[in-house]
Amino acid sequence: MIYADNAATTPVDPAVLDAMLPYLRDLYFNASSNHAGGMMAQQAVMKARMQVAAHLGARMNEIVFTSGATEAINLAMLGAARQAERSGSTRRRIVTVATEHAAVIDAAKYLQERGWDVVFLGVDKFGRLDLDEVGRHVNSNTLMLSVMAVNNETGVYQDLQPLAAIAHANGALFMTDATQAYGKMPLHVDEIGIDLMTFSGHKIYGPKGVGALFIRSRKEITCHVEPLLYGGGQERGIRSGTLNVPGIVGLATAGEIAHACMESDAARIRALRDRFEEGLEGLQGVHVNGHRLKRSSTTSNITFESIDADILLNAMPDVCASKGSACSSEKPKPSHVLVAMGRTPELAACTLRFSFGRFTTDAEIDRLLADVRSAYRNAEKVPA
Helix, strand or coil, X not given: CEECECCCCCCCCHHHHHHHHHHHHCCCCCCCCCCHHHHHHHHHHHHHHHHHHHHHCCCHHHEEEECCHHHHHHHHHHHHHHHHHHHCCCCCEEEEECCCCHHHHHHHHHHHHCCCEEXXXXXXXXXXXXXXXXXXXXXXXXXXXXXXXXXXXXXXECCHHHHHHHHHHCCCEEEEECCCCCCCCCCCHHHHCCCEEEEECCCCCCCCCCEEEEECECCCCECCCCCCCCCCCCHHHCCCCCCCHHHHHHHHHHHHHHHHCHHHHHHHHHHHHHHHHHCCCCCCCEEEECCCCCECCCEEEEEEXXXXXXXXHHCCCCEECECCCCCCXXXXXXXXXXXXXXXXXXXXXXXXXXXXXXXXXXXXXXXXXXXHHXXXXXXXXXXX
């Protein structure tokens, strides 16, 4: 197979697997146990927490391990909202973006159904926010501004620092879903002004089923989040449940590797992506969605006008690509991201996402280009 769906998930790096194996096989202890084995597991979790915190310029007590970014997003948004309600805060507005991941959008809609004032900001044709529009909607009633760092369908990124400044000028929290950004671009929480950040291990060559939530906890500002899970009081009572020690070790190790080779990975993958896009330029009615420059090195979101994406995928049985987010590709409706960018539902239905990664090779790009060109030209010949 030609794997071009790294935005959905990445293969586990062999070095990550090697780091995890001892905690699956020999050091299988519960990190909440008070015997010697439990202490070894606790030490592994502590080291991982320290590593992840260092990647973000955060403190160890600001990292909460979860089952992935979706849980972290729900914990951040719903937990902060419940805390605001319990504390008697009058802030009842959530401002986010129409192109966010389904986890953010659905959590926001959940709050909207329960009386919260939720604003879904629009974007321009490149998928970028207008800062003036953001400023018009974030006000003294706003609890949180939540903006994705890098879009999971188009790879378009937002300028987080000015967005955080807008939120803080109005006394609101700034949250970012960094699932497609962690390990791929610098994310220093103090320099940017991030109060809540979420990400997963399986997007950076780590295991599935583990993620993290950064919750700012400083004297100048502390985010208070109500737990969604109750039980053993793990993770300072914010996220109860037996800790996934192998997964946590894997997440931290993947983060270490990603940060060590961030620049070299980005340069090599960008060159592969650009070569792929340049190889499609001769096909009529084919174009790239998203900003040309302000876009992740890994992602190509391509519209093939007048040819349904399913037809193209079926014509390329050896190619692993997707019609959009892996979380929504099975839903029978057009990409909400592309529609928000002004594309028609018909054009959105003719769009595929190709995403590349650390293990993508030049030979795979050559094969992928040949398969896409062949499938597209053959599909053009099929009568409507």
